[in-house]
Amino acid sequence: MNSKLTMVLRIILGLALVVFGANKFFGFIPNMEMPAAAGNLMSAMMESGYMLKLVGVTEIIVGLLLLIKKWVPFALIVLAPISLNMIFFHIFLAPAGMAPAVIVAIINILLIYDNWGKLKILF
Secondary structure, three states, X not given: OOHHHHHHHHHHXXXXXXXXXXXXXXXXXXXXXXXXXXXXXXXXXHHXXXXXXXXXXXXXXXXXXXXXXXXXXXXXXXXXXXXXXHHHHHHHOOHHHHHHHHHHHHHHHHHHHHOHHHHHHHO
């Protein structure tokens, strides 16, 4: 893949992860209205005291790794289950907000493909 395109996708994904991860701590992006089941899941994650924070910290760390171009293959593998969960959350609980989740997943897949030479030993 074109190295400039890869760089742009990596930076966009990194920025998005840092912003949305930080939002889990500071709440600067207004919450969208969610169906009852999605709201119940989010409430349970908040009430657990750690789950939403763990996801937020993971998103921030992965985003920063992508932005500084450090351990990118590792960051992409850590992000894979998060992006898959984002897709499933929106398929099963909140279909209206699926576009950002799909974009994150597609960029993650493209960057994994671009880094496949470093990752194929894992599979």
